[in-house]
Amino acid sequence: MNIGYACISLTTNARTNRKLLLKNYSNDALRLIIKENLSDLMKILINNKKNKIFLYRISSDIIPLASHEINTFPWQEVFKDELLEIGTYIKENNMRVSMHPGQYTVINSPKEEVIKNSIAELEYHTDFLNALGVDYTNKIVLHIGGVYGDKTSAKERFISNFRSLSDSTKQRLVIENDEKNFSLEDVLDISYKIEVPVIYDNLHNYCYGSNNLTHKEIYKLVSKTWKCKDGNMKVHYSEQDKNKKKGSHSQTINLKLFLDYFNEVKEFNPDIMLEVKDKDISSIKIINALNELSGIPASKSLIYDEWAKYKYLIMAYNYDFYKECKNIIKNNSGIVELYNKIDSCTQNPLLDGNLVNTLEHIWGYFKTSATSQEKKHFFKLLSEKNLIKCKDYLYKLSYKYHEDYLLNSYFFKEL
Secondary structure, three states: OOEEEEOOOOOOOOOOOOOOOHHHOOHHHHHHHHHHHHHHHHHHHHHHHHOOOOEEEOOHHHOOOOOOOOOOOOHHHHOHHHHHHHHHHHHHOOOEEEEOOOOOOOOOOOOHHHHHHHHHHHHHHHHHHHHHOOOOOOOEEEEOOOOOOOHHHHHHHHHHHHOOOOHHHHHHEEEEOOOOOOOHHHHHHHHHHHOOOEEEEHHHHHHOOOOOOOHHHHHHHHHOOOOHHHOOOEEEEOOEOOOOOOOOEOOOOOHHHHHHHHHHHHHHOOEEEEOOOOOHHHHHHHHHHHHHHOOOOOOHHHHHHHHHHHHHHHHHHOHHHHHHHHHHHHOOOOHHHHHHHHHHHOOOOOOHHHHHHHHHHHHOOOOOOOOHHHHHHHHHHHHOOOHHHHHHHHHHHHHHOOOHHHHOOOHHHHO
């Protein structure tokens, strides 16, 4: 079983989604962006390994304009060695990767041009994973698409157009229930007809589905769609952001909620992709917690390191919460209790007074090194109550003055 996240790593500065506008297209510009994206993909994978994250979704933007007709650049040949190096690293470290084309990749559209472009986009994703040299347990996740006024016909078009895909793409493809058009029942129906695995998304099922089945009952159905050649059953897990519209992902994964879900389905040994705004931060939390609960307690150094990343975030919510967390560490109560307290703290409203106190505390790192102009700008933002801009400015100063302790702080990533 693996826990992972999608695309953007918040615990590194590496990024793999650099884009190229059509108006700026040239082979030289594309070559440079691909080189940087691939270099950063390797950095993310190395960082994932350090954090015991072995499940990861690669950004579809890794090769900009990959399926567009303007792109005639032979990226597979030019970057053959780099791609194989990345693939070798994935295989040697027993990692599993996936890709998830965007919302405009719709092979059940009634428009031929949309179908043509969508198939080209799917074949690009297959080409990329094939270029890595990874096996068919590394999947491409796709939604069914639109209903277009007739769900039966929409399903039939999906099935028909699926059959026109390359054999390699068919072997990579998995289909996922969505939040408004195709329920888990719909997707299972299609899966039985084309024999591809189903990705179960719990939040999508909450938004659109009968919800008559428990997670365990759903897993029993979904697991039958996964064959040995497909690898471990893979699912998507997310939680509802209570302050946003139905279907919006939460900022972080609440450990208690996750464990309620996990304890119901753990016998299936699923690979669980967390779809959450704080990305690998939540993955690290869940992995550390599951390790402790399985009898592998977190070392003191790991707990101290984790607290160092969270401490200013908690201080910004409430200094009393901050002291409660410190007592948990002092009493050697374990990392699960620490995470539960952190989750509890961050459920509270963020008050300006607490945030101002934290900003002033962090400013202390720069009071002897910052220029007079920087000091003036910081306190101007503070006096004007531009608190988020003030936070962002402190992050900028952290880079300038190489304050690595602050750069690693979740205060800058979770607010």
